[in-house]
Amino acid sequence: MKKNIIFVVNPISGDVDKTQYIEATKLFAEAENLEFILFETTGEDDISKIKSLYNQHKPERIIVAGGDGTIKMVAEALEKQDVILGILPAGSANGLSVDLNLPTTLEENLNIAFHHNYMEMDMISINGKKSLHLSDLGLNADLVKNYENSEIRGKLGYALQTFTTLTEMEEPFSATIIANNQTIECVARMIVIANSQKYGTGVVINPNGVMNDGKFELVILKNLDLITFGKIITGNMPIDSDDIEIISTDKAIIKTNTPVSFQIDGEYCGPETQLDIKILHKQMKVAIP
Template identity: 50%
Template sequence: MKNKNDNFIFLVINPLAGGTDKKNEKYIIKEYIENKGYNFVYYETTGNKEEPSDETEIKKLYTKYKPKKVVIGGGDGTIKFVFETLFKEDIIFGILPMGSANGLAKDLDLPNDLETCLEIALQDNFKEVDSISINKMKSFHLSDLGLNAELIKNYHDSKIHGKLGYFLQMFPTILENKDPFNATISTPDTQIETQAKVILIANSSKYGTGVVVNPLGKVDDDVFEIVIFRSLELSLILKILFGNLPLEDDAIEIIRTKKALIQTDYPISFQIDGEFCGEVKQLDIEMEKQKIKIATPKLNSTPRK
C-alpha cells in the first residue's frame, strides 16, 4: 500500500544556476510534473544565509510535507547544499543539471535533456552514492586543494558567471602559476610527503566540464581517491583536457582509502563540490556511513542526448 506522500514531489530550484535566468526551465519542470499527475511544493533558493535562510525554509517544507522524492534543479553547489540540508532523511533525490558545473550528473550518466532528466528523477531506479566528511563538511563529488580551488575562488569573485565565467578565469589563474605547496598525507596504510599543485579528494571521476581527473573513481564503491598533481605543466594540462590522463607520469599519484589526514605548510585554497571554502592547512577526511539515494537511468534504457 502506497503512502499518500509517495505521489508528492518537493522541487528545489536555483533560479540563477549557471549564471542565467531559469524562467523557461521552471515552466517546463512545473508543466511536466503537473501533467504526470504529481502534487508538488516548489521552492526557489535565494542564497540567503541569514534567517529565514534557504536551509531553514527547505527543512520547514520537508517537515510539513514529508515527500519521498526531492528534485533539485541547479549545479553541483546547489545539489551539495540540498543533499547536506536533508542528509539524515530517507529520500530519493532527483537531479536536473542546470548549473555551470554538473560533474556529479555526468558521473551518474544523466543526459543534458531536461525532460529526460525529469523522467529519470520521477521513476524508482536509484543508486546509493557515497558521501565524504571533510573537516565536518560533506562532499559528494570532487573537492580539492590548490590551483582548481583558486579558479573557483576567482570565478565567484568575478561578475561573469556560467561556463563563460569559468573559461575567462581559467587562463589568468593558470598564468599566476604559484609554486607548489608542501603536503603530508597520512592514511591508515601509508604516509607520504610531497609537493603538489593540486590535491584532489574524489568520490567520482569527472569535473563538471566532463574532463576525467580520476579514472579510478566510482560514486558507490565505499572509498575515495586522493589524486596528487605534483606539477601542472601545459603539456600535462592538455593531456588531461583531451581525456588522456597519463597515470604513468611521475607528476600524478592516486591513493585509495576510507580515511586520511592532509596537512600543508601554509594555508591553501580549498573547495568542496564547486563551492570555495577559504584557505586551510589541514583536512580531516573520512567516509560517511550513510549514503545518498539518487535517481539514475535504468541500465536497460538509453536516455535521449
C-alpha cells in the first residue's frame, strides 16, 4: 500500500503563482512512490478541513507552501499529531524559513521537506494565539499595520512605511513586565516576543534565540531613535546598549498603560493592553537542512 503525502498550499500568499510548486511537489511525490493529496486553502474553515484530511490519510509528513501565516495554521491544525512539517517558503513573510536557514531554490527545499532531519520546535502562546517566531508591541506593529493598508508591496513598500511609521511615531509607552518572579517597570518604543533570532527581512533582533530550548526572549527597545532603528534594520543590533534589555523566560505577563499596537508573525492584531505569554515546548516537528 502506498504511503500518503498531503500538500497544503495557500494559492494567494506572497503574490506568487503556485502552479510550479504544485507541479514540482507532485512529481517529487510520484518519484518517491507517495500518494499525492492536494489541499488549497480558502480562508474558510481551513483548520478543521486539514484536521479531517490528516485523520483520513495519516501521512508521516505534510508539505506546506506559503508564508508564516499558512505554516502556523497547519501547525495549529496538527498540534496533537505526530507529523513532520516540510516547508516550501512562498509567502510575503517567510520569517520562519529564514530562521531555519532553508535554502532559496524550490528543488533544494523539496529535498529537505521530503527527506531531512527534523527539529522539535517550540511555539509561543500569546493571549491564546500561537506565535512561531516573532511578535511585538509598539513600533514594528505600527509598521505592519501601515504596510497591510498600503498599496505597495515588497521591500520598497516596507521602506516607505518605515519612514511613515517613524515620522508618525507616538510617545513611548510604559510597561510592567512580570517574568522570572520579578516585576520590571520600563518605558519602551517596542517590546519583541521572540522564539527565534531574525525577522523575515533577515534582521537579527534576538541574537540569543534558540527555537527549541523551552524559552522565549523579551527584547525591550527603550529608546528607538532613528540611529538605533537604522542599526537594527541594517543588521547591526547594538546588543551592549543601555537602550536594549533582553529577558529570557518561559512565561511572562506584559501590561501597558495605554493600548499599544500588537502583531504576531507579521500579522497585525490590533491594540492590546495586556499580554499573557507562555512557551509551548516542542510543539511542532519541522524538517530542517
